[in-house]
Amino acid sequence: xxxDPLLDDPATRIIVCCGAGGVGKTTTAAALxxxxxxxxxxxxxLTIDPARRLAQSMGIDSxxxxxxxxxxxxxxxxxxxxxxxxxxxRTFDEIxxxxxxxxxxxxxxxxxxxxxxSAGFAGTQEYMAMEKLGQLRARDEWDLIVVxxxxxxxxxxxxxxPKRLGSFLDGKFIKLLMAPAKVxxxxxxxxxxxxxxxxxxxxxxxxxxxxxxxxxxxxxxxDTMFGGFRTRADATYKLLQAPGTAFLVVxxxxxxxxxxxxxxxxxxxxxxxxxxxxxxxRVHGSGAARLSAERARAAAENxxxxxxxxxxxxxxxxxxxxxxxxxxxxxxxxxxPPQLSAPEAAPTADTHDSDVSDPDVRELTAGxxxxxxxxxxxxxxxxxxxxxxxxxxxxxAVAEVAALPGDVHDLDGLRAxxxxxxxxxxx
Numbered sequence: 001x002x003x004d005p006l007l008d009d010p011a012t013r014i015i016v017c018c019g020a021g022g023v024g025k026t027t028t029a030a031a032l033x034x035x036x037x038x039x040x041x042x043x044x045x046l047t048i049d050p051a052r053r054l055a056q057s058m059g060i061d062s063x064x065x066x067x068x069x070x071x072x073x074x075x076x077x078x079x080x081x082x083x084x085x086x087x088x089x090r091t092f093d094e095i096x097x098x099x100x101x102x103x104x105x106x107x108x109x110x111x112x113x114x115x116x117x118s119a120g121f122a123g124t125q126e127y128m129a130m131e132k133l134g135q136l137r138a139r140d141e142w143d144l145i146v147v148x149x150x151x152x153x154x155x156x157x158x159x160x161x162p163k164r165l166g167s168f169l170d171g172k173f174i175k176l177l178m179a180p181a182k183v184x185x186x187x188x189x190x191x192x193x194x195x196x197x198x199x200x201x202x203x204x205x206x207x208x209x210x211x212x213x214x215x216x217x218x219x220x221x222x223d224t225m226f227g228g229f230r231t232r233a234d235a236t237y238k239l240l241q242a243p244g245t246a247f248l249v250v251x252x253x254x255x256x257x258x259x260x261x262x263x264x265x266x267x268x269x270x271x272x273x274x275x276x277x278x279x280x281x282r283v284h285g286s287g288a289a290r291l292s293a294e295r296a297r298a299a300a301e302n303x304x305x306x307x308x309x310x311x312x313x314x315x316x317x318x319x320x321x322x323x324x325x326x327x328x329x330x331x332x333x334x335x336x337p338p339q340l341s342a343p344e345a346a347p348t349a350d351t352h353d354s355d356v357s358d359p360d361v362r363e364l365t366a367g368x369x370x371x372x373x374x375x376x377x378x379x380x381x382x383x384x385x386x387x388x389x390x391x392x393x394x395x396x397a398v399a400e401v402a403a404l405p406g407d408v409h410d411l412d413g414l415r416a417x418x419x420x421x422x423x424x425x426x427x
Contacts, residue, residue: 028281030058251278253382303365
């Protein structure tokens, strides 16, 4: 998958990074934002990540519900980057304040049921993320909006929650609770038939009389706004299906993450959402891939038993499993930790006699060979997992992102991720 053409295309207005939790969606979204801004686009990144890593990596003390400009972007042609973090409750409050008069808005905001609903009702976060996306797109202030979807237990929550919340606010249960408030006072109770009264009494016992009263008061105050929730949810859903939107499914080369990614790919296809491809994050590699796990383990065993005798000007003795010994460069670079250079970490076959006979050198080299064998097993497992995914979904383009040796802490780290995203491997 080629991402630079996607970022450069002025027709691309929204990129949605989605997938299971913990696969690097936030970092991917931020890296795409930095790269697009430095290629000349005016970008805003909307994150719903509570860990606040995005703000730290961009050099901002904190993010909130208002887009903040990121300094240090080396943009051309007016490229800029803004970032913001969704404040779920504040977004809900803004909707109330925008669509109700002052008295009704105050009544809603002070209502205990509303305060519980806006702070933690299931699906509220996903719904408010879509509300904020719709607001940003309507302002037409940015060329590109990059969305980091909420961390969810299921990949389907992102697509389903807006509909669920809209259905709840516009559903039969709410209308049922709204009936007495609409008629008012004793007339409202007379309006209810015996069965309705019994049901309301039962609900009062189950939920608590005060809670039921709070709900009915909330419903009465929100009556004129319910249709708006459904209308905006439908409008944002259509926006996600529009040609200017691109979905990127983010996953790691692990079985559970790719299973979730496959599920999401199928759901996006069913909902006719425009899928750009799969970002396979944290893919491991090796600088000594020619040295297989089996040969590395055999070499480690020979070192442990003192059977490797490279004592004759770099010539390998022809005995034992090492009759065809690994290339010296392979041994020198096999799984060397980043803090060690190859000459320091693993002696080559033409090491001096005194070094070869040194037990500490042999022990260190054997340990590095075993580490390399484990790394090659990881590479093989990741490749098998990816092959299973591509066999099921050969139509999905894939961009592999090589794993970094550490966490991303700044813009340079995000640029490095952007380079890996666009070239597939380490540049």
